Amino acid sequence: MPPTSTARSTGDFRADRRYEYARAAFDERDFEAAADLARQVLELAPDFAAAHAMLGRSLAELGVQEEAVGALRQALALEPADELGVRLDLARLGALAPDEAITEGYVRALFDDYAPKFDQHLTKSLSYRGPELIADALRRACSKQAREYRFGPTLDLGCGTGLMAQALDGSCASVEGVDLSPGMLEKAGKTTLYDALHEGELVAFLSGRASAEADLVVAADVFVYMAALDSAFREVHRVLKGEGLFAFTVQAHEGEGFILGADARYAHSEAYVRQLAEAVGFTVVIFERASTREDRGVPVPGFLCVMQR
Known part of the structure; x- marks a missing residue:
């Protein structure tokens, strides 16, 4: 289901109650x-996007695909930023290309809704350890290259609540973070570990940075919300100094390219990531299988990567 905060109110008590x-x-x-109740809501509030989305999702579960797609498209027309995440449903139904399934609006709404319980849920319920894995991989990369585990200016892409900065605490001369979610950035600010925090999409953020300004760029579990990574890799390469490091995680895909998984996250193949790294000009220092989190108690397969400019 989509973030709960995006449903809002119809302004009609009866419609709101039926929607709940x-x-x-x-x-x-x-x-x-659920479908019957959603139709009742729409009789009272025809332009309530969340009810159209509810109707579409319910019909999809019932196997009524054509009507489901129509309802979901209506929801998207009413809420084009797609905070409700109906593009994901349309992609699952084959009515939208997988690489168009996740929008900035959806990710922002998802994590604004998630922010109050984010750290507790990730670390306790999902056994999340992406930042710790990246920090350890960076230590090993530095050891392999006989360089000190110390970094100059660092950029944290999709910084969330600041877990990555906590894992790198004391190792960076400065850290700046970027995230789509104001709720996440508010929590990151409370860590006092960031020299600056920026609200925005990561490629747009990077494109506004000076060339060769960063010593390290990190991206912990961020690329799972991006399909093609070409622009991100190119911009990271541009903003890194010579011999600067780029450390990140992705979910693993055993085929070619990338796919939109059943968990509403993108997974990338090893061949895709390696070929992209080579094309952009990165040297692979560490590339290994790792799981950053669990899903229903089962480790989610992924890759842990450290690359050098």
């Missing part, structure tokens, strides 16, 4: 009831 009943029915997998 529809959400409850959907969560209980009573999709017929």
